[in-house]
Amino acid sequence: MLSEIEEQIHRYNPDADVTLHGQELNPESYAICLGDMLIKGQDASHIVHGNSLSNDGHVGERFHYCIANPPSGVDWSKVEESVRDEHESLGFDGRFGPGLPRKSDGQLLFLLHLLSKLRTPEEGGGRLAIVHNGSPLFTGAAGSGESEIRRYLLEHDLLEAIVALPEQLFYNTGIASYVWLVTNRKTPERQGRVQRRRHRRSRHARRALHDSRRPVAGRLARAVARAREPPGRCGRVEPDRRPAGPSDHHGARRRRRDATDETGCGERDRADGSRRDPHATQRIGAQPCVGSRRPSRPDRRARRRRRLDAGAVLRSRPPT
Numbered sequence: 001m002l003s004e005i006e007e008q009i010h011r012y013n014p015d016a017d018v019t020l021h022g023q024e025l026n027p028e029s030y031a032i033c034l035g036d037m038l039i040k041g042q043d044a045s046h047i048v049h050g051n052s053l054s055n056d057g058h059v060g061e062r063f064h065y066c067i068a069n070p071p072s073g074v075d076w077s078k079v080e081e082s083v084r085d086e087h088e089s090l091g092f093d094g095r096f097g098p099g100l101p102r103k104s105d106g107q108l109l110f111l112l113h114l115l116s117k118l119r120t121p122e123e124g125g126g127r128l129a130i131v132h133n134g135s136p137l138f139t140g141a142a143g144s145g146e147s148e149i150r151r152y153l154l155e156h157d158l159l160e161a162i163v164a165l166p167e168q169l170f171y172n173t174g175i176a177s178y179v180w181l182v183t184n185r186k187t188p189e190r191q192g193r194v195q196r197r198r199h200r201r202s203r204h205a206r207r208a209l210h211d212s213r214r215p216v217a218g219r220l221a222r223a224v225a226r227a228r229e230p231p232g233r234c235g236r237v238e239p240d241r242r243p244a245g246p247s248d249h250h251g252a253r254r255r256r257r258d259a260t261d262e263t264g265c266g267e268r269d270r271a272d273g274s275r276r277d278p279h280a281t282q283r284i285g286a287q288p289c290v291g292s293r294r295p296s297r298p299d300r301r302a303r304r305r306r307r308l309d310a311g312a313v314l315r316s317r318p319p320t
Helices: 002-012 027-040 077-093 107-115 145-155 216-227 252-257 297-316
Strands: 022-024 047-049 065-068 127-133 159-164 177-183 195-198
Touching: 002 027, 002 065, 022 027, 027 047, 065 107, 107 127, 107 145, 107 177
Parallel strands: 022 047, 065 127, 159 195
Antiparallel strands: 127 177, 159 177
16 A cells, blocks of 8 residues: 555655555565565565554654555454553653544544644644544544544544545445545635545456456545545536435336436437436436336325225125
């Protein structure tokens, strides 16, 4: 991920001087990262081997940008003593002042760890991107550790955006993933707001381990870059689309499939022999498609009710 992010930064600014730092617990991943740093001409001593939660390898250092993909649903009870001691003794002067999540999932601990590594607003501030599953979004009741961490991010206006990534994106897993963008240098138009961006559909979605060949970090970096667009650009409704009302949501898909243009043809060929756009939607005032089709579900239910009502009338008549 560090190499991919370095390439993305150089695409935006070829003259940027990028210095990479990191910490890794897995010995194999640590060795691969060291080799990659040597190949890229980076200082390999900046990569520390060890647990980020119990043994911070960059004490006192702060950075402009941070990125991480922590393990999901991993128990952190092995390092509970050191983490809880820092939380109780240092409070907000340490890394885990806002709170501690449940021991069965330590994803939010990594978020707090990265948050403590950002440069202060007086130094220009910083921004971090971290990949989570859906658990940190809703786990924990009011007053719990997870809820207090989310409350701290929102009350201090640190959460900038949440990007929903496509499923089947990571190796050998199909869980939904989200990128949290956290910063202490929000621009004036973003202050007091949290942007939500859905990037769930992708033609590169993976379905199995052997088919997972496309790099993850490159798409992650591009999704993060797109999430920094102005908030007004997300959630826009096209002027030629009619939102489904409360009474016609059953036939929304069928109306999209049977969408017609002014000539009255649906997915069939147009009158001039050309094919219609399969992604076009029906506009208000368009003529219905000419031809027989199976009635929609509301129509079938209406017919069934009429037949039942007719039977009830017949049964209610007195015998002759």
